[in-house]
Amino acid sequence: MHTMPIKRPTIAHREKVLLAPYAMHSADSAGREHAESPHPYRGPYQRDRDRIVHSSAFRRLAHKTQVFTGEMGDYHRTRLTHTLEVASIARTVGRVLRLNEDLIETLALAHDIGHPPFGHAGEDVLDQCTRDSGGFNHNRQAVRIVTLLESRYPEFPGLNLTREVLAGQQSRIKQNDAPPEQPPLLEVQVVDAADSIAYDSHDADDALELGLLELDELLAVPLWSDAAARVQRRYTALAPEQLRRAVIRELINALVSDLVNATCCRLEEAGIDRPEAACRQSQPLVAPSGEVVEQKNQLEVFLFKRVYRHPTVLQERTDAGTALGEMFQRFLQHPECLPEKFCDRAATDGLPRVVCDYLAGMTDRYAFEEHRRVGSH
Numbered sequence: 001m002h003t004m005p006i007k008r009p010t011i012a013h014r015e016k017v018l019l020a021p022y023a024m025h026s027a028d029s030a031g032r033e034h035a036e037s038p039h040p041y042r043g044p045y046q047r048d049r050d051r052i053v054h055s056s057a058f059r060r061l062a063h064k065t066q067v068f069t070g071e072m073g074d075y076h077r078t079r080l081t082h083t084l085e086v087a088s089i090a091r092t093v094g095r096v097l098r099l100n101e102d103l104i105e106t107l108a109l110a111h112d113i114g115h116p117p118f119g120h121a122g123e124d125v126l127d128q129c130t131r132d133s134g135g136f137n138h139n140r141q142a143v144r145i146v147t148l149l150e151s152r153y154p155e156f157p158g159l160n161l162t163r164e165v166l167a168g169q170q171s172r173i174k175q176n177d178a179p180p181e182q183p184p185l186l187e188v189q190v191v192d193a194a195d196s197i198a199y200d201s202h203d204a205d206d207a208l209e210l211g212l213l214e215l216d217e218l219l220a221v222p223l224w225s226d227a228a229a230r231v232q233r234r235y236t237a238l239a240p241e242q243l244r245r246a247v248i249r250e251l252i253n254a255l256v257s258d259l260v261n262a263t264c265c266r267l268e269e270a271g272i273d274r275p276e277a278a279c280r281q282s283q284p285l286v287a288p289s290g291e292v293v294e295q296k297n298q299l300e301v302f303l304f305k306r307v308y309r310h311p312t313v314l315q316e317r318t319d320a321g322t323a324l325g326e327m328f329q330r331f332l333q334h335p336e337c338l339p340e341k342f343c344d345r346a347a348t349d350g351l352p353r354v355v356c357d358y359l360a361g362m363t364d365r366y367a368f369e370e371h372r373r374v375g376s377h
């Protein structure tokens with residue numbers, strides 16, 4: 001193949017021109033656990049993003065539950081489409097704040113990679129099953145996947161991601177256990193905020209499409225009713241479905257704009273002039289304004305009661321949880337039924353952890369198929 005040298009600015013130069021001083025610059029990366037030579041034209045965070053996109057755990061997100069299982073239809077978000085919406089929102093916020101978009105995109109694409117099948121129902125069951133051997137948490141599992149379980153390189157286990165990406169994912173574990181002592185990099189904070197904007201808006205949209213909620217019921221929630229009022233001032237005669245979609249757009253736009261404005265003010269007030277300065281604050285700087293925090297809480301309480309606790313959703317959760325729990329016990333009793341590579345790791349990691357890894361990696365559909373298979377073993 002004929003290759004021609006291409007004249008191009010280096011990643012370091014490009015970032016110097018485009019990024020804010022408080023952004024994480026690739027040139028300042030603490031590198032990877034296993035040293036690798038630089039790529040001729042991809043920066044370290046670009047390479048990390050590509051490694052995530054090409055991983056099998058990432059592809060399986062397409063067939064994993066976000067909130068509603070695949071049995072309930074094909075309109076609603078899967079774990080993968082949720083992830084893409086988070087990445088899209090996070091990049092918008094990152095670009096306007098002049099943060100490192102490559103790092104943000106990697107963190108966003110990886111943020112839910114540790115989710116087991118059947119969403120939080122699956123996570124709860126696996127946590128119970130492994131209670132005596134460390135429990136299960138999807139954020140911790142994400143780190144385990146990218147540092148150990150993905151096997152793509154002869155030189156090292158996992159994906160050998162940069163330390164910034166690993167630390168970003170690790171900061172999410174702490175958030176679950178206890179509030180972090182120090183906020184993470186701004187790029188990590190952007191992904192956390194974008195995650196929350198994505199699920200607040202798409203869970204409402206999905207629940208409406210599935211008929212678990214009526215449009216009028218959401219008018220009791222100020223964040224929603226304010227967005228609906230702005231839409232109706234612009235368009236006078238929208239069909240219910242058009243109205244719903246317009247309100248979702250309006251909602252995301254309003255939440256993103258508020259996030260950007262509130263964050264800009266805080267960055268300026270705190271005089272943040274380098275990445276580490278954001279980590280020395282007592283609170284994350286990337287967050288909505290006080291008023292919107294309150295309104296988002298109201299929407300989340302509403303969604304919790306009316307959607308996440310809806311009898312149809314709870315029934316799906318119970319069925320899925322039972323299947324996963326039964327499989328866990330079955331594999332503990334019959335480790336010979338596990339695929340070979342998992343069997344091999346049982347000697348070092350213990351059988352419960354290995355069974356948990358196997359189950360957590362499954363897609364919803366595969367989990368049900370495997371449940372049928374081992375059930376009749």
Ligand code: MG
Pocket residue numbers: 082086111112195
């Ligand atoms: Mg998420």
